[in-house]
Amino acid sequence: MVFRETPVAGARLIDLEKRGDDRGFFARVFCRKEMANQGLVSDILQINTSLSVQKGTLRGMHYQLAPSAEVKIVRCIRGALFDVVLDLRPDSPSFCRWFGAELSAENRTMMYVPKGCAHGFLTLEENTEAFYLVDSAYAPDLERGVRYDDLQFGIVWPAAPAEVSQKDRSWPDFDPAWHGVEQLRGLT
Numbered sequence: 001m002v003f004r005e006t007p008v009a010g011a012r013l014i015d016l017e018k019r020g021d022d023r024g025f026f027a028r029v030f031c032r033k034e035m036a037n038q039g040l041v042s043d044i045l046q047i048n049t050s051l052s053v054q055k056g057t058l059r060g061m062h063y064q065l066a067p068s069a070e071v072k073i074v075r076c077i078r079g080a081l082f083d084v085v086l087d088l089r090p091d092s093p094s095f096c097r098w099f100g101a102e103l104s105a106e107n108r109t110m111m112y113v114p115k116g117c118a119h120g121f122l123t124l125e126e127n128t129e130a131f132y133l134v135d136s137a138y139a140p141d142l143e144r145g146v147r148y149d150d151l152q153f154g155i156v157w158p159a160a161p162a163e164v165s166q167k168d169r170s171w172p173d174f175d176p177a178w179h180g181v182e183q184l185r186g187l188t
Contacts, residue, residue: 001014001015001017001028001031001034002015002016002017002018002111002125003038004015006085006099006101007093007099007115008085008086008087008091008094008097008098008117009087009089009092009114009188010092010112010114010117010118011085011087011099011111011112011113011114011117012038012069012074012112013101013109013110013111013112013128014109014110014111014112015107015108015109015110016028016029016101016108020066022086027108028109029075029110030044030052030073030133037058038099039117040071041071041111041115041135043135043148043187044073044133044134044135045134045135045136045137046132046133046134046136046137046138047131047132047133047134047140048131048132048134049077049129049130049131049132049153050082050129050130050132051078051127051128051129052079052123052127052128052129052130053123053126053127053161054117054123054126054127054162054163055095055123055124055128055162056159056160056161056162056163057123057128057161057162057163057164058120058121058122058161058164058168059120059121059165059168060084060118060119060120060121060146060168061084061118061119061120061144061145061146061148061155061168062118062119062120062124062144062145062147062174063088063116063117063118063119063143063144063145063169064136064138064139064142064143064144064156065139065142065144065180065183065184066115066142066183066184066187067142068136068137068142069112069116069136069137069183069184069187070096070116070134070136070140071112071113071115071134071135071136072111072113072119072133072134073110073112073113073114073132073133073134074101074103074111074113074119074121074130074131074132075103075108075109075111075128075130075132076103076104076105076128076130076131077105077129077130077131078105078127078128078129078179079104079105079123079124079126079127079128079129080102080104080105080123080124080127081102081103081104081121081122081123081124081128081130082098082101082102082103082122082124082157082158083100083101083102083111083119083120083121083123084098084099084102084119084120084122084155084157085098085099085100085111085113085114085118085119086116086117086118086119086120086146086155087096087116087117087187088116088117088118088146088179088181088184089114089116089117089181089184089187090137090176090181090182090188091183091185091186091188092116094187096149096152096153098154098155098158100155100156101186102124102158103121103130104124111158112147114187114188115118115184115187116184116187116188117180118145118146119162120148120168122158122159122161124158124159125134126188133169144171144178144179144180145167145168146174146179147168147169147171147172147173148161148164148168149173150171150173150174152173152174153174
């Protein structure tokens with residue numbers, strides 16, 4: 001596994017270290033020891049998948065408050081998506097900064113989303129499927145979100161979203177109190 005730093009503290013892009021020949025290749029997608037050596041979460045509790053039929057589907061920006069704050073490791077296994085991580089940790093050097101990268105079935109790159117960061121993506125192709133490794137169980141009462149178009153953050157999406165759920169359109173303007181920013185302190 002090859003780990004690349006991003007402008008968001010603690011977030012990483014993870015590429016496969018392929019070993020191959022004329023038949024194809026073999027690569028580890030997850031290795032507890034390599035993750036731990038990088039100082040990253042290495043205990044996975046859930047594996048989730050998400051299929052978006054329509055190109056231009058936006059999902060996000062979601063996160064959970066402590067004690068159910070979660071690390072996500074996201075990989076696109078069909079199609080392509082623009083994946084975004086947004087830092088909401090008040091004691092982080094990259095607080096309120098975002099980073100985005102294209103994840104696709106072809107490039108096999110993964111995004112490591114640290115605890116205290118919101119996550120979302122925009123599909124770039126029809127029938128795009130994402131696969132998530134998560135270290136905490138979903139806690140609906142601790143779920144929060146910020147709008148994908150909140151001017152406070154200025155996320156630049158590669159295209160205008162064609163499909164956004166009512167829930168994701170309805171998140172309020174960023175308010176540190178409602179969004180539980182103090183509960184995210186210390187997650188850096």
